[in-house]
Amino acid sequence: MGKKIESSYFTELALKYSRYNSQEIKISSLKNTNLKQIERKGKYLIWNLIGKNDYTILNHLGMTGSFNIYEKKKQLQNHLNKEKKNYVKVVLEFTDESSCVFDDMRNFGRFHLFSSYENLTNRYPAVAKIGLDGFNFSLEDFKSALELKRNKNKALGILLLDQRFVAGIGNIYKSESLWRAIISPYKIAGDLKHEEILRLSKSIQEVLNDAIIDGGSTIKNFKSNKVEGKAQEWHAVYGKEDLPCLRCNAKIKRIIQNKRSTFFCENCQSGKKSR
DNA sequence: AGGGTTCCCTGTCGGC
DNA sequence: TGCCGACAGGGAACCC
Numbered sequence: 001m002g003k004k005i006e007s008s009y010f011t012e013l014a015l016k017y018s019r020y021n022s023q024e025i026k027i028s029s030l031k032n033t034n035l036k037q038i039e040r041k042g043k044y045l046i047w048n049l050i051g052k053n054d055y056t057i058l059n060h061l062g063m064t065g066s067f068n069i070y071e072k073k074k075q076l077q078n079h080l081n082k083e084k085k086n087y088v089k090v091v092l093e094f095t096d097e098s099s100c101v102f103d104d105m106r107n108f109g110r111f112h113l114f115s116s117y118e119n120l121t122n123r124y125p126a127v128a129k130i131g132l133d134g135f136n137f138s139l140e141d142f143k144s145a146l147e148l149k150r151n152k153n154k155a156l157g158i159l160l161l162d163q164r165f166v167a168g169i170g171n172i173y174k175s176e177s178l179w180r181a182i183i184s185p186y187k188i189a190g191d192l193k194h195e196e197i198l199r200l201s202k203s204i205q206e207v208l209n210d211a212i213i214d215g216g217s218t219i220k221n222f223k224s225n226k227v228e229g230k231a232q233e234w235h236a237v238y239g240k241e242d243l244p245c246l247r248c249n250a251k252i253k254r255i256i257q258n259k260r261s262t263f264f265c266e267n268c269q270s271g272k273k274s275r
Numbered sequence: 276a277g278g279g280t281t282c283c284c285t286g287t288c289g290g291c
Numbered sequence: 292t293g294c295c296g297a298c299a300g301g302g303a304a305c306c307c
Contacts, residue, residue, distance in 0.1 A: 019283090043301075063300045064285090087285095106284050108301060126302075150277075163302085171300065259280080261299085 001037055003094040005030045005049070010111075014089040017107060025113040030055060030092070042130040042167025046117070056117045058124055062108025068101045076101065126163065134168030134208045142166075142201045146189045156200075157185025157257040157264075168208055172238045175263040177204045179237045182247075184269045185255070185262045210234065237263040 008030040014020040033051030038059075040046075047057035064087075070076045076099040080088060090102035090111050102111055114120040121128040132141055145151060145165055159165055160174040169177065178185050180203035183196055192200065214231045236246050240263060241254040250267035 017284090060301080062284095062302085105286080106300080108284070110302090124303080161301085 001035060003035050003096060003098065005033050005035065005092060006095045007031060007091075007093045009091055011088050011091065013087065019107075019110065019112070020089065023113055025055065025115060027090070027113060029053065030113070035094075041127060042133070042163050043170075044127055044130070046120070046127075053115065056114045056120050058110055058112040058114065058120050058127065059102075060108075060110040062104060062106065062110070064106045065102065065104040065109030068103065070099045070101070071097065073097055073099070075099075129164045130167045131162070131164045132166045134166045134204055135212075136205060137166065137201070139198070139201055143197060146192060146197065152188070152190030154189050155185060155257060156183060156187050156189055157255075157262040159189050160204075161258070161260065166204060169204065171260050172235070173204075173207050173211060175238045175261075176236060177207045178262075178264060179269060180207060182269055184266075185257060185264050237265065239263065 008027050010020045010027055030049060033049040033053075033055060036048045036050045038045050038047050043060060045059040045061075047055075047059060049055040049057070068079060070079065073093075076091070076093070079086070079101055080091070087103050087105040087107075088101055089104050089107075089109070092100045094100075102109070112120075112123075114123065132145060151159055151162075151165055154162075156178060157174065160169050160177065161171065175185070177200065181196065181199040183192070183200055187196075211231050214234070237252050240252045242251050244250070245252055245265035245268060248265060248268040250265055252263055253266045255262050255264075
């Protein structure tokens with residue numbers, strides 16, 4: 001933080017994609033601005049740059065995005081020259097010789113420049129509508145969110161992926177949270193009993209925080225389907241179709257909700273199958 | 276307005 | 292063995 005940008009560019013690879021080559025602000029305009037802060041909103045990162053003109057960047061890692069930070073120019077060169085196929089999209093070099101590289105294999109990530117936060121949210125309204133922060137939220141706020149008109153009639157397996165409800169949950173932790181809370185993914189949000197709301201609220205925050213502690217390496221070492229690292233060691237249901245439930249030994253089931261896989265134990269995660 | 280569907284993108288894997 | 296289609300994921304664009 002506080003570093004001054006000496007040069008900034010999208011790579012040739014990045015410029016092949018419209019999400020990078022059609023931006024209204026040139027990335028080279030970041031030169032001589034200072035990186036003031038990076039703020040997280042759900043799964044988005046909002047960069048604030050201050051200079052002659054100020055800029056706001058909307059950044060999302062998508063599935064496979066990652067950042068590498070280097071202290072020396074040489075390390076940056078090594079990264080860019082890697083013989084192994086790389087997927088560098090953005091390079092930022094700072095005046096103190098350090099640098100930062102945004103890699104994104106599957107190109108689901110974002111790095112979009114704006115001249116103000118207002119312009120950013122005009123272009124991406126979803127950013128302004130982000131819900132509770134899944135890492136830390138109060139029971140009251142969770143309860144109110146469950147009671148919202150647009151939420152109360154939805155099945156939890158669907159609702160948990162809605163970033164306007166609780167932000168930060170992805171498809172893996174959706175299933176894991178429900179398993180820990182012992183609640184069916186079919187269960188309708190508005191039908192939750194007080195005890196269930198307590199358990200779900202707790203399990204969401206636990207799962208996400210556990211994932212950060214243990215899962216950092218999983219993401220970093222992400223290699224297609226072969227997840228390496230610690231987070232996967234405690235997955236109870238995700239990707240475990242037909243394996244025994246750790247709680248009751250029944251077979252884990254896989255269903256599709258909104259075109260997404262949901263894994264759960266039909267035996268112990270009881271609930272109305274109304275949808 | 277709000278819900279549902281399609282598309283973006285690439286590596287892996289199952290099936291023929 | 293080799294090719295091909297299906298699949299996975301988060302979220303925006305698009306449709307009705």
